[in-house]
Amino acid sequence: MNPSEDKTYLYMKKLVTKNYKLDLFDRFSDNKFIENNEELKKIGEEIINNFSKHQNLKIHFFADICAAPGCYSQIILDNFDIINGIGISLPYEEGGVKFEIEDKKFKKIYKNILDNKYRLDLPIKLDLGIGSCMSYQYNAKISNKLNLQLIIKSIYLLLPNFKKSSSLIINMSMKNIFIAFNLINIISKYFKNIKLWKSSNIWATKNTFYLFGYDFIENKNITNELNNLFILIDNEKNDIYNKFIGTNEEYNKINKMINNIYYIRINAWKKLIESQNITAN
Ligand SMILES: C[S@@+](CC[C@H](N)C(=O)[O-])C[C@H]1O[C@@H](n2cnc3c(N)ncnc32)[C@H](O)[C@@H]1O
DSSP states (O other), X not given: OOGGGOHHHHHHHHHHHHHGGGGOOOOEETTEEOOOHHHHHHXXXXXXXXXXXXXXXXXXEEEEETOTTOHHHHHHHHHSOOSEEEEEEOOGGGTOOOOOOOOTTEEEEEOOTTSTTOOOXXXXXXXXXXXXXXXXXXXXXXXXXXXXXXXXXXXHHHGGGEEEEEEEEEEEEOSSHHHHHHHHHHHHTTEEEEEEEOOSSSSTTSSEEEEEEEEEOOOTTHHHHHHHHHHHTTOXXXXXXXXXXXXXXXXXXXXXXXXXXXXXXXXXXXXXXXXXXXHHO
């Protein structure tokens, strides 16, 4: 039950460690992160296609956490019979990006979701919640911790507003593989079915992948449980950072799903290495 000893994981890690210099990218200008809307639109289309594949989803009301500039929200508005959507994102003055979406059905809110007291109290339950937060911090150590807090705060805001049949789309990271396994395991208990997905086209060499949750399982204790999770991740010495907390069966199920994600990343690295060799010759 140790994800860091899986053969495919080790192969992927070796490939990345040996070649990381081929994939350095700097998206900061004047100390400000530059968002790439074209990439967001492309991956957004892929996310929504793959999320809705083979599912009969009725989505009328959705919330998008860390939504600006609004590419995913626009795709959701274009693809479903939406009555209302709401997007929350960091104010520009605090380092966020601006919303570029204009739609009468979509309400834009500028707010730092990590503000301690921030909750999402909605008058009606959501059909879909989506979260794709990114901290935009230069310092990798600060950025990893922040990204983790952002994922947990996103589900903390969304899940209490879910009903039976609600779905979740959330971006995850395999930067710390134990955290990835433990979070997948925790989130999967709130849904009848989950899928892991990674694009082979956009950010395929990166740590990111997506979790889709279908058919929410209602749970009165959810706010407390997610609050505890927030406290757990504050201490990097906690087991959640360095061992899988779950059963053998749960481990095997997650390992099988995440192996498909490793292969997508491995193939992307192989392609990148091959293209560099061709250029060098
Ligand atoms: C990758 S972008 C999301 C793109 C968006 N899904 C789209 O389709 O256009 C990450 C977003 O997270 C937001 N963000 C980062 N930290 C945040 C915070 N503490 N509170 C709210 N939003 C935050 C950023 O401002 C940015 O808009």
